[in-house]
Amino acid sequence: MSSLRRQLWQQTWPMAIGVLSLLGFQLVDSAFIARLGTQPLAAQSFTFPLSFLIIGVQVGLGIAIAALISRTLGAGDTARARRLGSLVLVGGSALMALLMLLMWAAQTPIFTLLGADAPTRDLIRAYWGPQLVANWLGAVLYFGYSLFRAHGDTRLPGKLMVLTSLLNLGLDPLLIFGVGDWSGWGLPGAAWATALAFAIGIWQLVARLRAHDWLARHGLRDELRASAVPFMAIAGPAMISQLMPPLSAMLATSIVAKLGETAVAAWGLASRLETLSLMVVLALTMSLPPWLGRCYGAGDWPRIDALMRLAARTAVIWQLGLGCIMALAAPWVAVALSGNPEIRDELATLIRWLLPSYSLLGLCMLVVSASNALGWPVRAMLLSFMRLFVCYLPCLAVGAWLSGIFGVAWGAALGNVLAGGLAWSIFRRSLTQRMAVNGET
Template sequence: MTQAASEPSGNDILHGDISATLKRMTVPMIFGMITLMTFNLVDTFFISMLGTAPLAAVSFTFPVTFTVISLAIGLGIGTSAVIAKALGGQSYEEAKFDASVALIISSVLVTLLSLIGLLSIDGLFSLLGANQEVMPYIYDYMSVWFFGAVFLITPMIGNSILRASGDTKTPSIIMGLGGLVNAILDPILIFGFGPIEAMGVKGAAIASLIAWFLGVIIILYLLIVKKRLLSFRSRYTSFYNATKKILTIGLPAAGANMLTPIAMAVLTAVIARFGPEAVAAFGVGSRIESIASMLVLALSMTLPPFISQNFGAQNYQRVQLAYKKTLQFVLLFQLAIYLVLLLSSDLIASTFGNEAEVVDTIKVFIYILPLTYGLQGVIILTNSSFNALHKPMNALVLSVIRLFVFYVPFAYIGSQLYGLIGLFVGAAIGNLCTAVVAYTWFNRALNKITGIPSLETR
């Protein structure tokens, strides 16, 4: 599989300096994610100008939209793990065939899930606690979003194919371009401009749809014409076998990712008891979390290909060292991010909240939960590393432990005892407990595979 000269080569991934290689792979992803997530915050800002009800409506959609996105992420994880391992073992023809199969099956599965969602909007959001005030806004947004979800999946899987080969610069450019298009179209379609009538929250969804469609055109051109990373010819495998390999990792990974919006839906229903202002503030807090955790999310896309390629080449020592170095860096970096958020909490809260209660709740969120973002990073990176080692069930069980043994139960108990403050504190304690479990489990699992002593004993 060909790569741009500026990207880490397979030799870099398998033999180069670990820290330097991961840095070269991750920095472009951070740039792309900063651009994309900044534009997503702009999206939230424009919607907040419509009032609390539209902002709360879009906040209600997060668990649902993330369910579909989680399926796409899981399939991308499976795609990346399978292709990267094949590349590490120098099976280039197999890698190209697997990439083609991944694009087809992911499109079919996301289309089916979106169709189910489209037909059950009313019942689904009623279960989440949405009232009649916000339901019209939810329908306007989700009717467009579900229709366009098929255009979201292709760029996501295509980017996973590129990252598996070590090319992280191109996916970052595609992500940034999509975010830019969305940000430009948002105010035009939400508030109207010239002959274009104001569409409100539906305009925000249409802006996303257009950006996704542009991404489809770009990624297919790159994969088929420019880089020639797709092929339907393989002497060593079949469509069925390729599908089985991808889904064996992709479906458990998707299931693990889908647990997050399910847990968020439960949490949103709990928060809804405190009023729409609390739901609106929590929605803003979720967007803040995405920005604050951008390094972790970038590493969760670049560390797995590194681990999978070295796993395929049986470079087990490099797998262990990459995991250890990455976690150490993330813990220190996220602590610095927390301090920045503390210093800017007033500005952030006043920017995205247009009512005093919303502003106050956003500030409370910032004071508590971001303190454990480094621990959350340990959990996320351990999950992605399990998938990279082709241990998807470990990642799935870890997600269940995090969300339904620690995170949601502790948050609920906290809310019963001390209201919203207790909820946030409980969620933070849940992150701490899960991080300890994740780190210990991964070290023992790696030791079992490789025979290398676990990190905590070295």
């Protein structure tokens, strides 16, 4: 077990540092925008659900990339793994470009449905174009990360996440607030800072890819015909699973929007803080599936069982400890993130309730990620649906109806706890049955 723990640590810590830096700059990004005023921060917060939707598509494709290539490598077929690497990088980038165009064309009806008024939509329009460019560059970069992770290299993605985060942090104040006589670009400056940072990251990634024999130029057409169905069998349910959170975020934002602009701004900051606080879980969902995929390809189910127990223990202990500390420090964290007293009070309330509940949310995220890697993509999709639409949103809506922002906080927390407990019990039952079939229990 100590050897397994050491291997898990070696695979996860580079991604944890990378995720921390990436999510940290997003939180600081929102903190900079908060200095522009409540309305710009609310405008950015309205874009989060669509940004999460875009990220959901890219993560779904990335899950399929890592799962299929790692299984192929586990079976010893490196030539096919090279062909798959080339196909997913080109095809994924083209698909994401099409999605960005659709997001731009449909922005007005979507943001209107989310509850943004006309002045806020004007702010969003100036920001949304460069943000879509940044999202596309980020997706291309993520596909490159997935290729490295599938080959067991988590160090380079972690390093590039740190690099792009530092670049973004340096560019943010310059492009948002300007320097000297130049007053900067305001809210759109935050998006351009991210786009420039991601572009530099892609340049570095391409340079590193040239040093590896992981891509192929020949046999791609035949491979496309042979692999399209198995790839979509993973990517389809995985994308649906990943699209559920942004859909849920849209519905949650529309619920919170009824409580006022200040509540939306506080909810947006809490959403950024959520992803930052889940950095270890997110790192595990990136580093663990390729490892599980290689074990799956080799038929090593006892190792899969040991890995999942260790990862679940790590996630719950880390998140619960961090959540309790953040709950105690909620007033000071809120002051650091916002200069508006009303936003600070509502944000502190959200932090106190939500952060401890992420221990069970993280467990659910691990189960969904592992299920995709282990050949259960439909089950992963159903677990995501259960978490969001059976547990999370109903509890949040009832809480908001009963007691405003305080109800939103405890309702969302209760939904997270219910989802994590149910997901883990279902996963353990499925894994036990599979090992019994193989005679390994």
